[in-house]
Amino acid sequence: MIYDFVIVGHGLAGAILGYTLRRQGHQVLVIDELPEHSSSKVAAGLVNPVAGKRFAKAWLADSFIPAADAFYKELEEHFRQELYFHKPIYKIFSSIEEQNTWMAKSAESSWNEYIAETRITSAGEPGINDQFGGLLIKRGGQLLVREMLQLLEQELLDAGLLLPERFDFNSLQLTATGIRYKQVQARQLVFCEGYQVIHNPYFKWLPMQPTKGEVLEVKTEYKFISECIYNKGVYVLPNGEGTFRVGATYNWRQPDEEPTQEGQQELTERFRQITPHAFRVTDHWAGIRPAVRDRKPLVGRHPEHPQLLVFNGMGSKGVLMAPYLAARFAASLAAATDMLSEVNISRYFSLYYDYIKR
Structure with a gap:
């Protein structure tokens, strides 16, 4: 069999991309040694539409959150198990200054979908220090990341679509029609190995x-x-x-x-x-x-080897970003739409050309 895609890495990004591609009918093989304590497996799995002390709406929240809601609902139906829980987030003001920072932003209509209540005094719960009040944020949530990964891993193992091993770059050959890895042939290979991309000979130039x-x-x-x-x-x-x-x-x-x-x-x-x-x-x-470096994911094709791709760099916001970006990435691979320019690794091609000159 010649696979459509080999995916290296089955953390949050690789798992969501692999499931997305499989649901679209692609033949996908995953390679991962399945470490017990990856960043994905210890992550809390939070979705928060409000970012940081400056109270900025999370980047592309209006696109990411509906996509995440739909994806995790489908996943729950697929496995017949609850995995994603919508929960309000109580963002507690730490000072009057922080309260004032929010009040200056609160008149913007773009917040209406995400803010349930602004509290300028304590909510009165005896176990919480919130003397300056806080924000009650809507559309937050928690994904049971470890449980999701275990379900997807077992599904892949049962179908013979997961090689539980460390990827060996010495066994990778680039061919005119794709790649060969040991006895495996595929048209395209996607690296989703998280921070380990810093050791990847094809993508180590990316600013991880x-x-x-x-x-x-x-x-x-x-x-x-x-x-x-x-x-x-x-x-x-x-x-x-x-x-x-x-x-x-x-x-x-x-x-x-x-x-x-x-x-x-x-x-x-x-x-x-x-x-x-x-x-x-x-x-x-x-x-x-x-x-x-710029807090945006790293998605796209290698500048010289089009059969090699990367889907990575989501930091602490993978639960929020990955479903939407995986759908856009899959569509771009089918030439149905362009990849988002903000995440396309083409923004860093100059680093690649500097790298190969060394």
Whole structure:
């Protein structure tokens, strides 16, 4: 068999792209050694339409959120299992200045779809430090990323469409009609290997900035009244039975997957800013996000080898971005539409030509 696509990497981006292509009738083979602690598998899986302290609407939120809603609903129907939960996000103001920053933006009509309520005083929940109020954000959500990946992995294994191994570049041959990898032939190969693209001989020139993120699981006897996701410097995600996931840190200096005491201290201090109640840390994880210099994904064809492609660089927003971008990417491969210029790797071709001159 000659596959239409070989996908290298089955984290969030590779899994969503692979499922999208398979649902369109393409023959897809996935290659991944399935590490236990990838950044995708430790991710909280959040969708948040409001970004940062400056209260900017997330880039392309009006396109990304409907696509994500539709994709995860289809996935739930396919597996007959709940995977995506719509939850409000309570973004807590940390100061009067932050409150004023929001109030200056709140008159813009573009926010109407995403803001349920603006609170300028505390909501009155005894377990929450929100003396300056906050925003109750609509259309937020949580994807059970690990569970989704496990379901898709098993489906691929059962169908014989997953090679559980580390990709060996020495076994890759480029041919006139596509690629050959060991005994596998395909028309196109898509690299979705996250931050490991920095070791990819065909795409290492891309400006990837691996960013370590640490996450805690904590337990407290206090049960929060609200079922929302809390956000104040970090997210606090209720997981039931008094446990919460707290994250995440951003560390560009230590691109490894080892949890650190410094990361735990930062997260526990930020959690204490949200709630006065005692808690204990029950688990601690770390992963490396595939972040990019300009904070936009990396999607497109190699400038000299058109059978090689990349679908990567979604950082901490893969749950939000990947469904829409996978659909656009698949359409562009079928020549039905152009890839978004903002994410197309053609914006970095000058780096490639500088790279090959060295």
